[in-house]
Amino acid sequence: MRILLAHNNYIVQGGAEVFFHEVARVLEANGHEVLRFSAAEPGLDDVSHAEHFPSAAEYKSGTLLSRTLQLPKMIYNREAKAAFARMIERFKPDVIHAFAIYIRLTPSILDAAREAGVPVVLSCNDYKHICPNYKLFHHGHICEDCKGGRFYKALANRCCHGSLTVSAASMTEAYFHEWKNLWRRNVSMFLFASRFMADKTLDFWGEDSVRIDYLQNPFDADKYHVDANVGDYMLYFGRLIDEKGVDTLVDAAERVPEIPVVVVGDGPDLEKLEMRARQLDNLRVVGPAWGADLAQWQHGARAVVVPSIWHENFPYVILQAFAASNPVIGTRRGGIPELIEAGPHGWTYEAGDAEALAALMREVRDMPDAEIARMGAAACRYTHLSFSDAAIYERLRKIYGQVIS
Structure with a gap:
């Protein structure tokens, strides 16, 4: 079986990258062909296919204008979609396993998978698919204000890093992804480490709206x-x-x-x-x-x-x-x-x-x-x-x- 894994970052920065690489390691140890796909970043000279990785939006530095101009790429990275389509064509995976892909790769790559006819499983390790600020939490309190597609509440609450600008960008991102139905249309199976997150997803999206299963993180x-x-x-x-x-x-x-x-x-x-x-x-x-x-x-x-x-x-x-x-x-x-x-x-x-x-x-x-x-x-x-x-x-x-x- 050939499995194409997709995650925003290749170099380990936290638990999300550990999960990505540990899944690859377990699959390879059991005889599967595995290819990792990420956004381009410095330090990947020893990764044989890194030259095919797409660039990501630069949103952590620069002027307000330069970051604003990057917003479309943060929401739907067309370069990433095209690069992913080429990777699918070359590798011919049986299944795609995606992890955290928002902002850098973006859910645009899910469109490429659907158009190629390759099934996708998506591991959800935070609430980004239903909550603009990832956490269902802001300013010291649990929050479900955006339930029912009311993403304008993210702007009203300034819940994304306490910033009006970042909250506006996250609100726009959520509305676009919902309008294009990028998650539910393109993902064959949503995977959760906890039953709580699975139940909360169905609470937001509706019972039987998506297929779910459970995959807990490898742990040594x-x-x-x-x-x-x-x-x-x-x-x-x-x-x-x-x-x-x-x-x-x-x-x-x-x-x-x-x-x-x-x-x-x-x-x-x-x-x-x-x-x-x-x-x-x-x-x-x-x-x-x-x-x-x-x-x-x-x-x-x-x-x-x-x-x-x-x-x-x-x-x-x-x-x-x-x-x-x-x-x-x-x-x-x-x-x-x-x-x-x-x-x-x-x-x-x-x-x-x-x-x-x-x-x-x-x-x-x-x-x-x-x-x-x-x-x-x-x-x-x-x-x-x-x-x-x-x-x-x-x-x-x-x-x-x-x-x-």
């Missing part, structure tokens, strides 16, 4: 292994930004001064959190940590807290915690409870409720160490069984077989 549990240990503090690690709900964790820490809390990470809220830490004896904000340094913090933790107040889809931080044998305290938002409740892996509470989180932290503190260890071991086994190469490949094989047939 061995890479994040930490020797099992039951520590004494509650640990947060990740980005320090409003939707992650770290403020709720700090408010909970204030209510339980006898329980130590450690916050590891970086982001726009770092300085604010450092100020709070100077006022609380049980709160420590240590800044970013990776690799062995992060593993040391995980080794000393009793549980990891994921206090997100937006609808997280498939947070890698939970899998990383599980791989380190850390049970998780998480909110009932997005796909978080699906991971926690897949086994005796942790506890959930209502997002934003500092009192409920504080009560859970007391409960976890008072549980026997042996019970905490048992939950951590179950979580670790779960990552090894559910996200192995064999498990992911079996899902891919079945999904591709369905759309091809």
Whole structure:
């Protein structure tokens, strides 16, 4: 089977690119011919076919006028469509698997696939297909104002980076994609890592409006292994930004001064959190940590807290915690409870409720160490069984077989 994979960026910048390349790796390891397609970017000299990659709109720099002139290419990149059509003609794929393609490649490439008669599966790792700002969240609150095609609400709310200009561009993009029906007309199967995102998509578009299935991201549990240990503090690690709900964790820490809390990470809220830490004896904000340094913090933790107040889809931080044998305290938002409740892996509470989180932290503190260890071991086994190469490949094989047939 020949599979053509399409994603905005080739060089790894975050989890989306890891997903793209890991799917390719798993497919190649099982004997399939795989070709990766991305937008042009510096540093691809060793990629044999990179000269065929299309250019993308330059929207992060330049004058307002120059960026405005790039808007049509950000919405529907005709150069990308033509390049993708040539790639399809040359490679002759049996199926196309697309990932994040908006703004750089754009959904124009989906038109090329349909015109060539090649089925497309699309992995949705955020809410961009139904929400102009990707998140169903802005200014500290969950938002579904654009439901029903009311994308003008994005402009009214200034929900895209807090900018009137960016919100106007995102509104225009959403209206154009809806008018051309670029998603539903061209995609044979929409793939989701969480049932929550799948259900929310059908809530916006209508039941039975599209075919859906589930594909969770490959995850190398061995890479994040930490020797099992039951520590004494509650640990947060990740980005320090409003939707992650770290403020709720700090408010909970204030209510339980006898329980130590450690916050590891970086982001726009770092300085604010450092100020709070100077006022609380049980709160420590240590800044970013990776690799062995992060593993040391995980080794000393009793549980990891994921206090997100937006609808997280498939947070890698939970899998990383599980791989380190850390049970998780998480909110009932997005796909978080699906991971926690897949086994005796942790506890959930209502997002934003500092009192409920504080009560859970007391409960976890008072549980026997042996019970905490048992939950951590179950979580670790779960990552090894559910996200192995064999498990992911079996899902891919079945999904591709369905759309091809």
